[in-house]
Amino acid sequence: MSSPFLSLSKKLALIMAGAMLDETFKELDDDCTDALGEFANMVIGNAKSEFPDQNAAISPPSVIIGKHKVAYPSRLPIISISCKTSDGQLVIDVALKPEK
Known part of the structure; x- marks a missing residue:
C-alpha cells in the first residue's frame, strides 16, 4: 500500500478549486x-493507471487543511514531485511500501 500526499499553498488551492468549479x-x-x-x-488515479501490471494498492488521498506535519x-x-x-x-x- 502506498500513501499519497498532495501539498499546496492556500492561494493555489483557491485558484485550482475555482478553475475546476468555474467559481471564485x-x-x-x-x-x-x-x-x-x-x-x-484524479492525480492518484492517473498515476495508478500508469502501472497496470504492478498491482499497486494506493490509499485514497485526504484533504488536510492548515499547517500539519506528515510523518512517514x-x-x-518517498517519491516527491x-x-x-x-x-x-x-x-x-508518495511513500512506497514494498509488497511482502
Missing part, C-alpha cells in the same frame, strides 16, 4: 475542499 473562492469552504479532494483523486513510516522510500507555478507550489509525495 476567497476561503477554503466545503465546495473548495471537495474540488481539491477530486483533484487529488521510517525506511520507506514538486511543481512550481506563478500562484504557488504543488508537491506530491
